[in-house]
Amino acid sequence: MAARVVTPPKQQHEQGEINEGDLPVSIFLTPIAAPMRFSIMYPDFGVNNFQIRPDWINLMSNTLQFYGLPHENPNTYISNFLRNCQNFHAPGVNEDAIKLRLFPFTLRDAALEWLDAEPHASITTWEELIRKFCTKFFPPARVAKIRLEIQTFQQKEEESYNEAWNRFNELMRKCPNHGITQGNQVQYFYTGLTPLSKSQVDASAGGSIIGKSVQQTMDLFESIATIHSMFSSERVIAALTKQVELLVKLQTHGANAMMASSACENCGRNHATKSCMMLTSSEEQVNFIQNSSRNFNSYSNNFQQERRPSLGEMFQQYGQKTDKVFQQIDTNFQNQQASIKKLETQIGQIAQQLAERPQGTLPGNTMINPKEQLMAIEVVENDPPRAPVKVKAYVPPLLFPQRL
Known part of the structure; x- marks a missing residue:
């Protein structure tokens, strides 16, 4: 019987005759190194011997x-x-x-x-x-979401005008391919403002923005936001109010409940909340801004409209009222600091007295009980007097004496 000659795999590959059954198992179990590949085809620098630092x-x-x-x-x-x-x-x-x-x-x-x-x-x-x-x-779905946020833009209740304008511009920057025209931007932003902010914009525009062009309205939005960021004190007042509330809580901690209930919720002083100067000043500012664009002469029989104040006069008066509010807040803050210093001094004195008292003693002086020891006297007729007999104090017996 003739022996079968097996051609090596290398020779089979050279001859074009590869039989998978004759290949060793190690070829399939050995991991193959992945070839180097780059998704970016890097162009030349254009200068010889240049390397990125x-x-x-x-x-x-x-x-x-x-x-x-x-x-x-x-x-x-x-x-x-x-x-x-x-x-x-x-x-x-x-x-x-x-x-x-x-x-x-x-x-x-x-x-x-x-x-x-x-x-x-x-x-x-x-x-x-x-x-x-x-x-x-x-992706396009994310673009559509941001477009919807721009189209349905609404100013928040506690959001100032300049904060709303900055948030609207941030939405525009997040999606450069939003495809919204500048005219629609004016429409979406103005429609989403609160009535107070709309009255401010209308007053700055001389009554209404209808007579303004799109570019003039955009410039007006930006100028109002700039002026608000320079003179607006809403965020500062909110921060100071929180600090005053914290100081009031520290001051009134442990005090009389009746005194605490009579304190103002805005400034912490001893007067009614409704009569607080801060609340009155804020209402005057709101009424001034709302009525600035429709100030009529009430004493004229023909209801002739008076001259409207200019934008500079409006913001000048607004700044003066704001300064008064800041002065009142500063005075309240100084009063609260003085009260806290007094409380700290009193607490320090109490702590010093407690530290000087010896440990294990009561605050007052103790007195010895005069009946701590009892003396019994027996009197018998026709007997000479005897010396008093001392009665021993009762000592209870030990429990479980067998354990001793």
């Missing part, structure tokens, strides 16, 4: 990271990335080449996995990278 990479990697989380905004991230890249400038070097090489060092977790999962050399330009990046992490 390591400090550039460390700066971008440590100060700017994008993880691909739902709350992260890729548009804001791209804006910050481009702002940092402006600090890296080399004459004659292709800037897109620098951006494409620095971009992967700022990605983390899901964002880096997305970049590695892209096909090999599928990204060749910076514009293509940004388009794919925004499509992945800022």
Whole structure:
């Protein structure tokens, strides 16, 4: 019987005859190293012997990271990335080449996995990278959500005018491709304002914004927000009010309940809340702003409209009233500090007295009981007097004497 000759796998491959059944099992069990692949096709720098400095990479990697989380905004991230890249400038070097090489060092977790999962050399330009990046992490559904927030914008109850304007602009910056015209922006913002803020805008516009152009109205919105940020004291008053309330609680802690109930809820002084100067001043400011655009002469028989105050006069009077409120708050704050200092002094004196008293003694002096020892006297007729007999104090017997 003739022996069967098996051709080695290498020779079978050379001859084009590969039989999988003749291959060793180790070929299928040994892991194969993945080939090096890059989703970005990096262009040349345009200058010979140029390399990106390591400090550039460390700066971008440590100060700017994008993880691909739902709350992260890729548009804001791209804006910050481009702002940092402006600090890296080399004459004659292709800037897109620098951006494409620095971009992967700022990605983390899901964002880096997305970049590695892209096909090999599928990204060749910076514009293509940004388009794919925004499509992945800022899908159309998210754009539609922000567009709806802009269209249904509403000023919050405790939100000032400048805070509402800044929040509206922040929504616009979050979605650069919102596609909303400037005229619609004016409509959405003005419609969402509270009646008080609308009256302020109308008074600043000379009665109404209908006669203004779109650009003039946008400039008016911005100027009012700027003036409010300079003179508005709502946030400062709220912070000071919280501090005063805390001081009032510390001062009235342990005091008479009747005195605590008579204190004002706004400033903490001993008067009714309805008659507080702070509340009266706030109501005067609101009434002044609401009635500034419709101030009529009540003493004229023909109801002739008086001259409307200018915007500068309105804000000057508003600033004066605000200064009075600040002065009142400052006076209340100083009074509360003086009261707290008195309480601290009294508590310190009490603590010092407790520290000087010996331990294990009562605050007062103790007296010895005069009946601590009893003396029994027996009197018998026709007997000479006897010396008093001392009665021993009763001592109870020991329990369980067998244990001793």
